[in-house]
Structures are given as structure tokens and as C-alpha cells.
Amino acid sequence: SQTIHQWPATLVQPVGSPLSLECTVEGTSNPNLYWYRQAAGRGLQLLFYSVGIGQISSEVPQNLSASRPQDRQFILSSKKLLLSDSGFYLCACPVRGSGGAAGGQYFGPGTRLTVT
């Protein structure tokens, strides 16, 4: 079955520092990959999604960027963090055997980022 790994699990960073969050997927090939952010006490916001290596779609203009250097690796980055970047970051891929999002998505364990 699919497994999504996210690293690190928690992170505390000062304002203005860079960021790199990593997501890797096992048990599936050429998946769509997604980055979501969940601010404290709020719903999910889709940040980026990728349908293949080097292909990134940005959903909202912001201080973040994403890259997909390998088929099963999705990276979320920032050059300079803002306080508003704090939140719970989740990586996701389609449920195995389903294309797009029609069969639902499988989520990783998340990275909790606190910007101080």
C-alpha cells in the first residue's frame, strides 16, 4: 500500500530563515502530489500540486515554492519565512488505483512548522 513520509515532523524557525520540507511517497509510481497547509484551528488550504517531475501548479500567491526533482519526491521551500507561514503542512497523493482526485487522497503525517 501507499506510504507517505514527511520530514521533519516538527520545526521551529525564526522569521526570515529559509525552509525546506520534504515529502516522499512509496508504493505508487508517477503519482500526483499535493501540498496543503492547515493554519491553527482552520481548514485546509491547497498550496501546490504536481502531476509529474518538474511540473508544479501554484494555487495561491505566497511566500512559498515547490519543486519535484524526482517522481516520488515533493519539496516545499521558502527563502525567507514569515510569521504567517506557521501551520501544519500536509503532503498528499491520490488513493492508489485512482486517477486525479476522484478516488480521494491519501495524506502523510504532516510537518508542524512554528515561525517565531
Added chain:
Amino acid sequence: GDSVTQMEGPVTLSEEACLTINCTYTATGYPSLFWYVQYPGEGLQLLLKATKADDKGSNKGFEATYRKETTSFHLEKGSVQVSDSAVYFCALSGVGAQKLVFGQGTRLTINP
């Protein structure tokens, strides 16, 4: 565009009470509908889904029926447990879509 609206939370119930969390949607055609659950400090887990009108998704005692006529997908459970305390998200996937659209989430707390 497509959207999902969930009932406002938080919701607090006693153990063994009946639960309904309302979810309505706006979408063209026949989207797929989902309920996700997020336990404290964890990622989201798919709880149940329905892909066509009148389908009933069920899992762990939870049920939801895809109602096209009322564009709803309400989550129900007859007798909740303390372990059901979590945040619940309703979501949809439009026909041919690459993305899910989520509701704002409903925090559920069950007291013993």
C-alpha cells in the same frame, strides 16, 4: 467554482449520543464526495466516500448518503465514543478534477 460548506463547530456531545455533521456542496455534474477525519496531531485519514447519487459510504459506524437533490453529504453516527473526538472534513472532487475541495472542518469533542 466548486465549494463545500460544513456546519459550524465546535460540536460537543456526550458518549453514546447521536451525531450529525451537515455538509452541502456546490458543483457541476456528479462529483465524488468524501469525509476525512483528523485525530489530534495527525494527518488526515479517509473515513468514507461516495461516488454517485444515492450511494451510501460507511466506515467505523459512520455513514453518509450522497443526496443529489439536496446537494448534501451529511455525516451520521448513531452512538459516538470518546475516541471519535477529532476534526472532520467534508470534501469533493469534481468530474475529471485533479484536486479536492475541502470544507472548513468541524471539531467534534465527545465527553465521557
